[in-house]
Amino acid sequence: MSLDRVNRKIEAIRQVAAVALSAANWLVPELLPEGRLRSGRYWAINPNRGDRKLGSFYVTIDTGAWRDWASGDGGRDLVSLAAFVWHVKQSEAAEQLASRLGLSVFDDSPRPLSEVARQKQAERIKQALLDAExxxxxxxxxxARGAAKAKIYAQKIWKASSPATADHPYLAKKRVSAEGARQKGKILLLPVYRKGELINIQRIFPDGTKIFLRHAEILGGYIPIGIPKSGDTLFICEGWATGKSVSELYGDACVVCALNTVNLEHVTDYLVERFGESLDLVIARDDDRKTSIAIDGETVDNPGRYFAEKVADKHHLRVIAPKWPANAPLDLSDFNDLQVWQKENLGDRSL
Structure with a gap:
């Protein structure tokens, strides 16, 4: 495909995204039927995770941006959302949306437009692009304003909270210590830092539900466990409970928890830049053996392995994974899952 045609296709996708945004009020519920509009966000069940209830997946109606804070999935417009929902490439999603929206913007559009229709379409697209911008x-x-306020609030509630108690249901379930966590009432609090600054709080409720502060930033955020010294090994993983188990497994090692698969790359980029010459960075990956996700229309098995190996190849880092006993259930996916299973089935024998 020539460069000129590629550029025309990119522009056509941009135009479809803008017009789709103008129709977001009815288009988003059509893409995600099981959802609810609340305060400008359409909260829905992530169609690729088998969720049973609303919680972490939402679309911002005004901008088309969408995010799942639990999995790290996300995009900037409704074309990427459609591609995610339909398991197709963005170019294919844009063509399907163009048909749904009555647009003829691609080189091989099935129906030619009259000059009058073409002019009306051009005016419609121009206005949609201006509105979207x-x-x-x-x-x-x-x-930016919301994130700044949320950061101040995060720092305030962190200072006002008390050290977590060992009998919190989440800690008991995950069989990890309370060190590093705080508590307010029945809610467990974990500090999310970015480049050394507290920017967010992950709240964990007794039933295990995890929620970040509204409007607070997450991209590039991490939860640290321990303070490494020059020459130490610093492990990088996803979840906090996983990090606690990795720390225990390697003799109170220092760990940085990147929160989800997508954030793993952003956090590792920072750590390599900041500590690459002084620390031995190792990725302790999840092993999502029963999970598959769609990435630009392609099915990817085991996202924990996929994203970890992608980041490790980028920075030439070592990767470790849980070593599963022959009788370990396939639904176990990380170091904490393995630690809990072994303690429950084999006593307190080490991993």
């Missing part, structure tokens, strides 16, 4: 600028300003 204005909404994006406003959303970015609102996001």
């Amino acid at each position: 204005a909404k994006q600028k406003k959303a970015e300003a609102d996001r």
Whole structure:
């Protein structure tokens, strides 16, 4: 495909995204039927995770941006959302949306437009692009203000909270210590840092539900366990409970928990830049043996392994994974799962 045609296709996708945004009020519920609009966000069940209830997956109606804070999935517009929902490439999703929206913007569009229709379409697209740009600028300003306020609030509640108690249901379930966590009432609090600054709080409720502070930033955020010294090995993983188990397994080792698969790359980029010359960085990956996800229309098995190996190859880092006994259930997927299973079935024998 020539460069000119590639550029035309990119522009056509951009135009479809803008027009789709103007139709977001009915298009998003059509893409995600099981959902609810609340405060400008459409909360839905992630169609690729088998979720049973609303919680972490949402679409911002004003901008088309979407995110699942639990899995790290996300995108900037409704074309990427459609591609995610339909398990197709973004170009294919854009063509399907164009048909749904009555647009003829691709080189091989099935029906030619009359000059009058073409002019009306051009005016419609021009206005949609202007509206989308204005909404994006406003959303970015609102996001920055919200994140700044959330950071101040995070620091305030962290200082006002008390050290977590060992009998918190989540700690008991995960069989990890309370060290590093705090508590407010029945809610467990974990500090999320970015480049050494506290920017967010992960709240864990007694039933295991995890929620970050509203408007607070997550991209590039991490939860540290321990303070490494020059020459130490620093492990990088996803979840906090996983990090606690990795720390225990390697003799109170220092760990940085990147929260999800997508954030793993952002956090590792920072750690390599900041500590690559002084620390031995090792990725302690999840092993999602029963999970498959769609990435740009392609099915990827075991996202924990996929993202970890992608980041490790980028920075030439070592990767470790749980070593499963022959009789370990396939639904176990990380170091904490293995630690809990072994303690429950084999006593307190080490991993």
